[in-house]
Amino acid sequence: MQLTSMAWRNVWRNKRRSWVTIIAMALGLWVMIGYAGLVRGYLRQMERQILDVEVGDVQVHAPGFRDDPSLYRRIDDAAAIGERLGAAGFRASARLLGAGLAAAEDNSSGAQLIGVDVAKDAQVSAVHDAVDKGAWLDPKEPAGVVVGRYLARTLELAPGDELVLLSQASDGSMANDLYRVRGILGPVGGGVDRGGVFLTEAAFRELMGVPSGAHRIIVRAPEGMTLPAAKAGVVAAAGQAEVMTWRELLPVLAQMFDAVMGAMTMGFLVVFVAVGIVLLNTMLMAVFERIREFGVLKAIGFGPGAVLGLVLLESAVQTALGVGIGAGLSLPTVWYLQRYGLQMGPDEGITIAGVTTSRTWYAAPNAETWLLPIAVLLFVVGAAVIYPAVKAALIRPIEAIRHR
């Protein structure tokens, strides 16, 4: 008769209690795995929104541009910096920025003019994917522009409509030209949604009289590079220009990311403290109602190690079942959440710190989605079982046999 088979049978002595224990573990694990998958999906989605569509990992500006975004504060050697960044493994694309007025028929509105290198910009930004109606910019059609969704609503624009852009060119003259709306963006982020007008680089230079240089370089770091490492790499390539990470550019959002991680940790704690209490309770009951039995086992020759091993094996059996069931249940759940998502907010999405996130959360599982909750569960089981197990192991037979 092996200790393991004895442990197995002991588990099934009180079927109801064992199932309560196993189901508590399985449910806790199930919730945690689904939750971990969703939170990772949420963060990835936010990251996609912010970093992919608008911000990038790191940005380069001319010194002072961020405090005073003037047409004249340009990175003169933007092209050379871009080449150095490319050689260092970064993806980089320069943008031209200016303020102006957009007018269509009876309406006009302030506009943020953004000139992009259509081919390169697609490597650092997903804004070209965010077109809701119509199409993205095409270098072959310099008169075509793409506008943000609220601006389009204000000006009652549809693809194909005409649009006049007015501004002051770099030589001080009046800049104005007639354009045609190629596309209207879906939710991207506060500023672009309200006033963004994307032009091809050539059209921007022509309108504003800016033959060279750029206002902003958006940089994406290679997969797996940490943000501080990325910043150091960009600083090395950027010379005099000012280098900032997305965390420095959007501190509120960075804090929110951290808060989401904190909330996830708290959620883990709450669930596992609850599971831990159930476990501690059932394990204590399982040990205390068998004090006599452990005493007899010790009297006839079981050592403390064997009794400890027996109790630990009993909880190992239950844990294995709990993990199996919980992880098994989580497979279809996570699959569903990855595919169909969880409806979290209003139809038009939620805008926080100028960044709009979708109303639907999708899970984005990876190995950690399972491994982390399982590791935490094992830790909780260990913490809950150690006291009853040691208690059982150290029972003095003389007292246990008198016990009733």
Place this chain on the structure above:
Amino acid sequence: MNQPIAELRDVHKTYRQGAVEVHALRGLSLAIEPGEFVAISGPSGSGKSTALNLLGGLDAPTSGRVLVEGQDLGQIGRRRLAALRRDRIGFVFQAYNLVPVLTAAENAEMVLALQGVGAAERRERVARLLAEVGLAGMEDRRPDELSGGQQQRVAIARAIAAEPAVVLADEPTANVDSETAAMLLDLMGRLNAERGVTFVFSTHDPRVMERARRLVRLVDGAVESDVRR
């Protein structure tokens, strides 16, 4: 005279319950010879269980010495004491105290398993033993499928399976009717006669005392009489 197999020498045992001291044993001396069949009798509270627990190394005396096969239990460490209990002492308890999830055979072979005896040999020895205690064919029954007397037979088989120097039984017949008690006594008497197993048991049942070949009577934690027949 042989060397005693188990011996109490001028043993005192005092329990402290809060401010109250209970003198359970007051200078008890008792030597058990190999092959003896000893009943310890005496009124409730006279110290019978305490004496057996001390002989079995389950508890330590307040003063005096306890020896098993010449070894002073007070002089050996906890590990060796546990090994000595496993290898040299068999226990039978009043409430049977079998492991409920194990079959009769598994309960009986437990000590052998702890000693590392191989599975095949265990099975063979235990099958013979269970037949000897009258449980042939019941090897695979769980304790809750056995009567009280049958459970106590399994407990006796468990106690003698490893061929200990002495079997200590605290009121082994107190939970069964007198007919079953007589049968258990027959069994222990036969194991004593045929196998030479040394038994020390406590009882306050006069019919059980009659069967003993040595009757020790305790009163107030000391020997009042010690009669060999």
